[in-house]
Amino acid sequence: MAVLSRMDWYDIARTTNWTPKHVTEDELFPQELSGSFDIPMDKWENYDEPYKQTYNEYVRVQREKDAGAYSVKAALERNKIFETADPGWLSVMAFHYGAVARAEYSASTAEARMARFGKAPGMRNMATLGMMDEIRHGQIQLFFPHEHCSKDRQFDWAHKAYGTNEWAVIAARHMFDGMMTTRSAVGTALMLTFAFETGFTNMQFLGLAADAAEAGDWTFSNLISSIQTDESRHAQIGAPLVSVLVANGKKDEAQKMVDIGIWRAWKLFSVLTGPIMDYYTPLEHRKQSFKEFMQEWIVTQFERSLLDLGLSTPWYWDQLLQEIDSQHHGMHLGVWFWRPTVWWNPAAGVSPEERDWLEEKYPGWNATWGKNWDVITENLLAGKRELTYPETLPVVCNMCQLPINQTPGPAWKVRDLPLDYKGRTYHFCSEGCKWCFEEEPERYAGHLSVVDRFLAGMIQPMNLEGALKYMDLAPGEIGDDAHAYAWAEKFRAAYTKNTA
């Protein structure tokens, strides 16, 4: 029997809305879970997903993808990437797996919410596949690092991280909970699939796969590419939704959610992707600076998507462009300085040649962040390593949960943006984070940052030992300089001459 081609029957198969008789429409699609802004049911039928795939096709393609990624891993298990890779690259892997694996699994519940409570039948179809994608991403990114656990306990954090109160995990959880596990189907589609995935991760995964290939890690490169092909499909859940919302007079509502999603995604990117691209990736493998990557792929491309869909660029766009030049340098310095509090080994990335590269890509780097690194480098050369460790906590932002930092040195732009709300003072790193809070204060007001918890006596004893215990960082897991400070020795001759 001849089989109909997909497009001969696809439209009929996705026309799955019906008129409920035993319950009301609101009971079937509660506002809190659907978030459909009272747009009539028939209007949702206009949702037209650009990437059409049937379940049958999905299963076949996904099986092939899994077979490809797992067979590359099996074939290369003896190539000793763990023993031969640059330590900076191993840090990228440990950092990535801990920050991402269980967030992906959690994303499957967000996709499931869209699959059940989205009023657009096409969205429900796409989200059903997206839900299975995310389960796959969770599983595969737990399985792949497992082979390294016996050699390095930091890889155990692929699974462990999300169950702890480690500060970077608190930040990631706050963001992901804020945009995907506590939002309606519409909110999730706008914030997770449109702002975060279309705007950021889809491109970031392409870059990461290329970096892995450059570093000779074909297993990781194949894994990330395999995941990215799923992302590029299910990330498209959001765009047709924006079209439906704009066509039905809900542009402002869509814009606000997209703006919150982009800002929050940016802050996480500044601590996750920025340091990896500009500091951890070995110099000879760097293709593009983080700033160049952001300008080309995120700003230019994503800005076009926003405008094409009838939205505007977010109100904070100029501020975001400024932060692309600066924010990740401070995030990196902070992570390195507070390195005992992370589950990976930060690569300093500030040898003489690397500083030249940073100065070329970010003119003025030596006169700003370089000034702080000068003092750190001199302490290492003088045998005063104890001064390269912290004795207090950084004050973190009550929105992004990341250290409040800005340009140091003579240009010194660091400042706190406080806000009083119902008798409590909140501290923010930026106008963007403060705005996110002001738009939905009750959503965030009860949350305690790691500094709030410290001051509330929840971290005992009140010192580094107590903080490490609170964050569940055991010996063998806490971070240290990825290259055992070898980079500092390259300054030895100049240091000896200056101090002679």
Place this chain on the structure above:
Amino acid sequence: MALFPLTSNFQEDFVLQLLAVDSDNTMDEVAAAAAHHSVGRRVAARPGHIMRVRRQGSENLFPRTMRLKDSGLKPMECIEVVWEAH
């Protein structure tokens, strides 16, 4: 005497830090406590200078002998610690 946490923004450093001081501390003592976490760690010492404290955004320096409890600062309020030629 009571523990009085502040947010320290030290001149030319890159990050805000938690500063655990005492309500009876003078502003010179507050500045010295802030310096412990910044100077010689990420900010170079400046011979011939002293450190002064001001409320974030203010041009007015607190008197050096003023006690924290008399300053009007709130817990976790952000102070700027700046160099002054001496």
